[in-house]
Amino acid sequence: MSILVLGGAGYIGSHTVYELINIGKSVVIVDNLSTGHTKSIHPSAKFYEGDIRDRKFLDNVFANEDVEGIMHFAASSVISESMANPIKYYDNNVCATKVLLESMLANNIDKIVFSSSASVYGDRNHVPLLESDESKPKNVLGETKLVAENMFKWADKAHSIKYVSMRYFNACGAHIFGNIGEDHRPETHLIPLIMQVANGKREFVSIYGDDYNTPDGTCIRDYIHVTDLAKAHILALDYLIGGGQSDVFNFGNGIGFSVMDVIKYARIITGHPIPTKIEPRRVGDPARLIASSAKAKEILKWEPKSSQLDTIIQTAWKWHSSYPNGY
Numbered sequence: 001m002s003i004l005v006l007g008g009a010g011y012i013g014s015h016t017v018y019e020l021i022n023i024g025k026s027v028v029i030v031d032n033l034s035t036g037h038t039k040s041i042h043p044s045a046k047f048y049e050g051d052i053r054d055r056k057f058l059d060n061v062f063a064n065e066d067v068e069g070i071m072h073f074a075a076s077s078v079i080s081e082s083m084a085n086p087i088k089y090y091d092n093n094v095c096a097t098k099v100l101l102e103s104m105l106a107n108n109i110d111k112i113v114f115s116s117s118a119s120v121y122g123d124r125n126h127v128p129l130l131e132s133d134e135s136k137p138k139n140v141l142g143e144t145k146l147v148a149e150n151m152f153k154w155a156d157k158a159h160s161i162k163y164v165s166m167r168y169f170n171a172c173g174a175h176i177f178g179n180i181g182e183d184h185r186p187e188t189h190l191i192p193l194i195m196q197v198a199n200g201k202r203e204f205v206s207i208y209g210d211d212y213n214t215p216d217g218t219c220i221r222d223y224i225h226v227t228d229l230a231k232a233h234i235l236a237l238d239y240l241i242g243g244g245q246s247d248v249f250n251f252g253n254g255i256g257f258s259v260m261d262v263i264k265y266a267r268i269i270t271g272h273p274i275p276t277k278i279e280p281r282r283v284g285d286p287a288r289l290i291a292s293s294a295k296a297k298e299i300l301k302w303e304p305k306s307s308q309l310d311t312i313i314q315t316a317w318k319w320h321s322s323y324p325n326g327y
Contacts, residue, residue, distance in 0.1 A: 001066045002026040003237065006052055006100070007073030008045065009036025011182050012115065012171055016071060016230040017042045018180065023234070028065050030058075031074070037327040040180045053096045055103055062107035069111040069237045072100065075145075078188055079119065082140035093144035094151075101155050111240040112152070113233050116165040118250070118291065120146045127256070128292035131167070131248050149248070156246045164236040164244075169222040169252040169291050171229050173312040174319035181319030182226070183326035190262060191223075191313065195320035198270040205274060207259050209281035218259035220288045222252035225306040225315070235300040249300065252291025253307040261309065269313045270321075 003020055007013040008029030013036070020027050027045040030052060041047055046065075050057040052074050061067075076082065076092040104112070119142030120135045137143040152163040172191045174181030182192050196202045210217040232251050267274050296302045306312070 001068035002028045002046075004028045004030065004061070004065065004067045004070045005045075005073065006030050006070065007036065007075065007115070009033060009038065009041050009047075010073055011184070012226055012229060013071070013073035014040035014042070014180050015175060015226045016073070016233050017045050018175060019227065019230040019234060021045065028061070028067070030061060035076075035184065037183060039327040051096075052100050053091070055099050058100065058103040059107065062103060062109065067109055069113070069241060070104070070109060071113045071115075071233055071237065072097070073115045075115065077117070077141060078184075079139045079141050080188065082144070086140040089140045089144045093141075094147050097148045097151055101151060101161070104161060105159055110159075110161050111237065112161065112163045113236045113240070114148065114152060114163055114165045116149055116167045116248075117142060117145045118167050118169045118252075118289065120149065120167060123286050124289075127288045127290040128254060129250060129290065130292050131250055131295055152246070162240045162244070163246045164240060165248040166233060166236060167248060167250050167291075168229055168232075169224055169250075169289065171226050172223050173225040173227065173306065173315045175227065176306070176315055178315070178318040178322055181316065181323065183323070185326075190259065191266070191316050192320065194263060194266045194274060195270075195316055197274050198266065198272040198317070199320060199324040201324065203275065204277045205263065206279045207276050208279050208285060210278050211281075212287040214258055214287055216258050216260045219285055220256035220258045220290070222254065222256055222290045223262070223307065223309065223312055224252050224304060225312050228253075228304040228307050232296065232300070232302050235302050239300055244299075247299070249296040250291040250293050251296055251302070252293055253304050254291060254293055256288055256290045257309050262313070265309050265313050266317075269310065270317050
């Protein structure tokens with residue numbers, strides 16, 4: 001039997017495929033390559049190019065493959081774009097999930113791990129965030145992820161489709177061997193932007209606000225290595241296959257690092273001065289955003305192994321310095 005990875009040519013999806021194959025799993029990838037990269041696809045995985053909004057295409061994949069469970073990464077995921085183009089996000093993140101659920105029901109597939117987001121919480125003024133905290137998104141990305149989560153919840157009640165929603169924080173870093181990494185077009189994430197400066201692709205990295213109520217005035221975030229996150233998805237699917245009930249989990253390292261912390265580590269590791277430019281605060285950016293992953297550690301027995309900040313930046317730099325123009 002195979003694990004179907006939707007969005008398996010994307011950043012987190014491709015790293016999860018590598019981890020699945022590393023433990024001997026048979027993997028089938030579906031990706032429309034709108035943001036994914038063919039060069040990130042593991043050579044041992046079977047690949048279907050197509051869109052999960054296409055019911056006929058999905059039904060064909062299920063007819064041809066013996067699917068044990070699904071990992072669903074296929075989505076649009078840039079907050080600023082979601083606010084500028086909300087209809088695109090409802091189409092890609094909500095309508096696509098509706099079609100997927102219809103096809104799952106028709107093909108008797110009843111286990112799925114869903115790539116959600118910490119953005120479902122909105123602006124919370126306390127840390128760490130718990131799964132029991134109110135979900136009140138402040139952007140379209142978070143809203144569409146929450147709608148999808150609720151679709152899974154009601155599909156479970158009505159049709160016994162079992163799911164795990166993965167609410168994770170700042171995914172970062174790259175595969176330890178340096179063969180796959182993070183390449184978004186355009187790039188919006190802090191660490192890849194810093195790597196672009198170190199590679200001479202941009203002059204400076206912007207810091208959005210240096211007057212927050214934090215030790216150095218810059219925002220504090222929870223950074224989780226992409227490989228730790230990939231392994232979390234595998235544990236979540238194993239939990240469902242083993243008879244676990246549907247649930248929601250946070251995934252972070254539980255330790256906050258400021259923007260300046262990240263830049264300081266990057267200066268040491270890359271040997272580049274990494275010039276910065278202070279910009280105005282972005283609307284809606286909380287001073288601190290840190291996860292409690294106690295529930296995932298207790299129930300899924302998950303422990304992050306590679307999410308020390310130096311390891312994150314070392315692996316990111318290994319990939320970005322080898323692929324300065326991305327894939």
